[in-house]
Amino acid sequence: MESVGNTQAQLFGMAAEVPSASALYHAAEKVRDAGYKRWDVYSPFPIHGMDHAMGLKKSWLSALVFFGGLTGFATAIVLTFYPSTIEYPLIVAGKPVNFFTVPAFFPIMFELTVLISAFTATFGMLALNGLPRWNHPMFNWDRFRKVSNDGFFLAIEATDPQFDEEATRAMLEGLGAKHITLVHGD
Amino acid sequence: MIADPSMKSPEAAAKRIERAPLVTRNRSMAWITDHVASCTEKKAPLWWWIAFVLSASLAVVSGLCIAYLISTGVGVWGLNSPVGWAWDITNFVFWIGIGHAGTLISAILFLTRQKWRTSINRAAEAMTLFAVICAAIFPVFHVGRVWMAWFLAPVPNSNAIWQNFRSPLLWDVFAVSTYFTVSVLFWYTGLVPDLATLRDRATTKLRKFFYGIGALGWRGGNRQWKHYEMAYLILAGLSTPLVLSVHSVVSFDFATSVIPGWHTTIFPPYFVAGAIFGGFAMVLTIMLPARAIFGLHDLITDDHVDKMCKIILLTGSIVGYAYAMEFFIAWYGGNLFEQYAFINRATGPYWWAYWSMIFCNVVAPQLFWFRFFRRHVLWVFIVCMFVNAGMWFERFVIIVTSLHRDFLPSSWGMFYPTWVDIWTFVGTFGVFLSLFLLFIRWLPMICIFEVKAVLPEADPHHGHHDGHHAAPSALKEGAH
Structure with a gap:
């Protein structure tokens, strides 16, 4: 041999x-x-x-990505609500700045959820594969x-x-x- | 249908629904590897150098225009009251829209199991990235003091100012930057096994080193493929809503304002359909010459071109419907300003832009109802050039005609581009083409491993001679 x-x-x-x-x-x-x-x-x-x-x-990468997505979502909630309703309420055209303006934050919540999920999917896959x-x-x-x-x-x-x-x-x-x-x- | 004698035996029925092969002329795996990888290994041909020098020179022109803008001020563009947004935003939406076809091919067609996507997804994704880079140039330099562009990022700063998270312009920053980042991750994930192929074929130390770094030590073990396929599926699942969100958010920049002609709820789906429409036209515009030059007709077959033409026809018709619906709602809504904005679009001083748009986007693609036009490359190319031009006109019409006649006739005006406007835009084609030319020289422009996976011999149940036809056994495989 x-x-x-x-x-x-x-x-x-x-x-x-x-x-x-x-x-x-x-x-x-x-x-x-x-x-x-x-x-x-x-x-x-x-x-x-x-x-x-x-x-x-089945690969359990999907579970990792779920938590990645939660992290992104939570980050977006803190990032939008804290400055915009508590720390630095920016009043534009006399519109309200309270909790009920939440629909205006949906795009950013969505984008950050996707962003952190995608990072977790890529780097999680590499980590599970022992790469690089x-x-x-x-x-x-x-x-x-x-x-x-x-x-x-x-x-x-x-x-x-x-x-x-x-x-x-x-x-x-x-x-x-x-x-x-x-x-x-x- | 039931009376049709050919439907009687299952074999005959399976034969009837059998599809054309995705790779023609029974090409082997080694042939695919060799043919795709050698495009990056051979010496650069003369046409490549000529094309690269020309497009890189154009890119430099764009760079010089931007340097002039930074050193002088944003007034070197033709923007003025009342048209405060013109070519810059037109170009931004034009380029970002082109990117959408890449993600549609790589993500949505993946989730819907459209296997023909495998031979075009790599180049289309690369095109996405380069188009987003071209798009980003315009809003970044439109801010005027570009060294302040970091104010867009939500970081605490010494002026104690936070971003307005309720503004669609800030949503746009998040949407476009997320889109670019996720597209890079998706593209690179897809590249890793192919970089391993280039690494294993490398004959020089330099190539071995760089492709070795890029391939991250990929071995192709099934324990790796298992996680890899899951990652790819998740990225496709994430990119699908993402791509729909990006152009929706871009359309919010207009739709959330109160300008007649912009303030409409049809904008998000209308923009997304238009983006896919224009993107597919650009995919064909660059893939048809690349296919001819590199002789990739067995991988990017006439069937592929045919299918892309059908998508152009579908999305072009959706866009045509949206144009008609905008007019209908302007009439039905009973708002005089809205009505005037639309009548002015079609008959005002910018009538030529409006009717160019209608001709290029709605009339020209109707040729694709006929197989003859979908199967003749020259016709496909001509129609795609019309669509490319038409989608630029669409954004120009939406933006400039809505702004140039303000609510008060005393503030009416026209927009005239300056030479800086024109050359910055022309130069971005140089940026786009230079990046694409570098891409086809250094990276495999077709996804080698995915194309192999759609060959008949890639099916683990291929070549079983137990009396079953190939198609029924494939159906059985899918069932469990």
């Missing part, structure tokens, strides 16, 4: 390539059923239904460059409790995966 990266360094896992999106989907179902926990499949685009094939739950990061053991494998073109890969991590060089290799071969490779860190 081929080895990439610094073989003295910690073993990241065992990676392999499959020929197509549909092969990757079926391979994922089998790895899931074999009971592996720390593994991933890599593809040039998100594959429809892959979360189910891998046995992954400078490097990753998978990048030690030259073949893996195809992942952003037309390559479909899967990798079982060495930290998986079921990981065993012989057994995992046999399983990957059984899936019809090619180019089975041990991936080491730097």
Whole structure:
């Protein structure tokens, strides 16, 4: 079996390539059923239904964004009400400045809710994905460059409790995966 | 319909509703990567340099005009009483409206599962950003003392003045800046996997470094895609009401005033439809030449152009309806000043602007009822140029004709643009085109990963030979 990266360094896992999106989907179902926990499949685009094939739950980014939106909404309430009705009531054309002028604040409440939600969605997604990061053991494998073109890969991590060089290799071969490779860190 | 023999077997029915492929000539994934990424990798062709030098020179003209305005005063523009808002606000609304098509394509068509959007969304979103930048120039410099523009931001200052949060002009500041920021986030989120593609293809250290930084270490693992797709869905969901709100708020700048011709409730939907209308025309104006130059006909197919033409026809007709409804309400409302404002629009000294607007926005797009005109690029381009001009005239008509004849005939007047007005506006086309040319040189102008995802072989159930037709199995997939 081929080895990439610094073989003295910690073993990241065992990676392999499959020929197509549909092969990757079926391979994922089998790895899931074999009971592996720390593994991933890599593809040039998100594959429809892959979360189910891998046995992954729905992303909880939406919950983060809900609280981001609440923060934006609360910020807007404070930002508009405090100066405009309490600290510095600005009387324009003799119009009232009390609490009942709230409809005039709706646009700003809406915009700030959207703004903070969008920030939470983008940066929350990066945080949940552990990005940005400078490097990753998978990048030690030259073949893996195809992942952003037309390559479909899967990798079982060495930290998986079921990981065993012989057994995992046999399983990957059984899936019809090619180019089975041990991936080491730097 | 039921008697139709072709509907009898499910296979035949599925075949009948089968759609034209989104990527023609069975292009492979590697071909798509290669074809899109190589636009940024090859040496810049001669036409690019010529186009860039011309548009950058125009941008410099705009810059010089602005420098002259700052050093002299806002009076170098032709604004005066009674027309205190003229080309500057016309240009602002014109440019900000153009941006809307990008967000419509990237967000609303995403939520409605219109997969044909994948090959045009990247460039349209980039166009949004550049159009908003051009738009921002006008209100920022119209404030006169531009070094005081930070007064718009709600920060405590030494003058102890707070912003009027009940003013539509301040809502506009929030709406436009939120729109720009969210559009940048949405655009960049979409770019990350494609930047990873450019990083993995990089042959020079410099490209590897910069695209590597931009790609943030993206690996394409499904555990990443899971959060990524959720983020993209949420951003699309947030951008949808946002894009509708932005031009609504822009229209509040007019609608909340008491000027006849402005004080109408039809403005928000009318402005939004007009923005999408003008935006799609601009998308086609820049995408048709780009498609021809880079040979992207298999990705941006004639079907794509056809669909965009239909949206132009739809929104153009909504705009035409709004023009008619404004007249109807002016008559039905019985307000003499309102009636006069509209009669003056069509028959007063600015009649030529009004009828240019009607011809460009309402009459010209009607050609798109006919397949012939939607399928012939030259005709599409000509109609889009009419729409581009027509949407500028629309804003000019709304703004200048409503202001130039005030309530008292003693304060009537005309607006005449100065050379600074004209060249600042012409120069913004240079700003827009320069930014777009830089974009197509340095970033993938088509969303590589999303186009791959709409190929038939991207479907995990593709290639199953168990007696089922492809379409029924796709339907089954959608069911669970």
